[in-house]
Amino acid sequence: KDKGAAVSMRKEVDANGKTVMKPVKKGVRDFSFGRVLGEGSYSTVYLATDRQTLKEYAIKVLEKKHIIKERKIKYVNIEKDTLNRLTEHPGIVRLYYTFQDESSLYYVLDLCNGGELLGVLKKTGTFDVECTRFFGAQILDSIEYMHSRGVIHRDLKPENVLLDDQLHVKITDFGTARLLTDPRASISAPSVDPLGKGKDEDDNRAASFVGTAEYVSPELLTNKNACKASDLWAFGCIIYQLLAGRPPFKAGSEYLTFQKIVNLEYEFPAGFPPAARDLVERCLVLDPARRLTIEHIKNHEFFEGQPFGKTLWRSKAPRLRPYV
Numbered sequence: 001k002d003k004g005a006a007v008s009m010r011k012e013v014d015a016n017g018k019t020v021m022k023p024v025k026k027g028v029r030d031f032s033f034g035r036v037l038g039e040g041s042y043s044t045v046y047l048a049t050d051r052q053t054l055k056e057y058a059i060k061v062l063e064k065k066h067i068i069k070e071r072k073i074k075y076v077n078i079e080k081d082t083l084n085r086l087t088e089h090p091g092i093v094r095l096y097y098t099f100q101d102e103s104s105l106y107y108v109l110d111l112c113n114g115g116e117l118l119g120v121l122k123k124t125g126t127f128d129v130e131c132t133r134f135f136g137a138q139i140l141d142s143i144e145y146m147h148s149r150g151v152i153h154r155d156l157k158p159e160n161v162l163l164d165d166q167l168h169v170k171i172t173d174f175g176t177a178r179l180l181t182d183p184r185a186s187i188s189a190p191s192v193d194p195l196g197k198g199k200d201e202d203d204n205r206a207a208s209f210v211g212t213a214e215y216v217s218p219e220l221l222t223n224k225n226a227c228k229a230s231d232l233w234a235f236g237c238i239i240y241q242l243l244a245g246r247p248p249f250k251a252g253s254e255y256l257t258f259q260k261i262v263n264l265e266y267e268f269p270a271g272f273p274p275a276a277r278d279l280v281e282r283c284l285v286l287d288p289a290r291r292l293t294i295e296h297i298k299n300h301e302f303f304e305g306q307p308f309g310k311t312l313w314r315s316k317a318p319r320l321r322p323y324v
């Protein structure tokens with residue numbers, strides 16, 4: 001049964017003549033579908049307009065046949081459970097409702113008109129310190145919320161950071177997230193797991209899943225277990241990339257990229273801002289237990305004077321300027 005908030009109600013008379021209100025389930029016919037916004041490996045995201053309210057949404061469509069054939073049912077359920085867990089934060093793309101027809105599943109979500117952060121970065125090449133602080137603070141605030149709800153994203157990268165029409169951040173793509181069974185579980189370092197069996201509900205996925213090469217944390221490559229600190233490794237890679245215009249670890253093949261990561265082989269371009277350099281160096285630490293925590297990052301010199309929490313999400317985006 002699809003959860004998700006029913007938005008409109010209708011009157012019905014029940015068996016003993018009493019008038020009762022019933023939620024009306026939205027369906028495909030309630031939307032007019034527009035252009036394709038993005039294509040995932042198992043999904044297509046369309047622009048869509050609600051015919052009653054004329055409100056615009058993004059609708060992610062997943063083909064049931066394809067999901068079953070590719071044995072991705074677990075990923076689909078993880079994504080939906082994650083989206084249903086992460087409901088009230090401005091930095092997380094919001095799931096309004098879901099429905100299905102005989103061929104597909106439909107998720108009705110926030111429309112992020114600014115597209116992917118990677119796309120915006122490619123236009124200016126790099127971001128200056130002010131822009132990097134603005135986007136970095138929002139990504140960090142969103143990671144803090146995810147972790148507080150027992151969610152590890154595991155595949156954070158500029159393609160998965162979307163922007164709304166105020167250029168505010170919306171984190172997306174939770175199919176590869178790891179849901180901690182006990183949300184209060186503070187897995188700050190990978191659980192020691194000598195038998196490599198994995199401990200929680202997604203142990204076989206934990207063992208098998210690896211994120212996008214350039215942003216994968218060393219612990220995921222060495223002992224297969226991602227932890228909350230893995231998202232902060234990715235955060236360090238993203239801060240580096242916003243200022244440098246390219247990720248810190250990039251080689252001709254995935255294998256060579258992995259080698260650079262586990263050997264911590266990267267260097268800063270000349271003129272890289274010193275405070276940002278110090279922050280990145282303290283996030284890109286091989287031992288997850290020694291990596292900066294979210295609290296430390298918020299108090300780091302690079303974010304000096306940067307408001308977090310509600311003020312952050314009300315502030316206007318700075319003009320996008322390259323870091324020259």
Ligand SMILES: C[C@@H](Nc1nc2c(c3cc(-c4cn[nH]c4)ccc13)C(=O)N=C/C2=C\CC1CC1)C(C)(C)C
Pocket residue numbers: 037038039040041043044045058060093109110111112113114115116159160162172173174
């Ligand atoms: C990362 C994702 N790309 C995208 N996912 C979403 C978009 C989105 C929008 C544009 C866009 C808008 N204007 N111009 C471009 C380009 C790519 C998008 C959106 O608006 N709302 C929710 C989305 C995703 C929700 C997520 C829970 C599944 C992939 C490539 C996987 C399809």
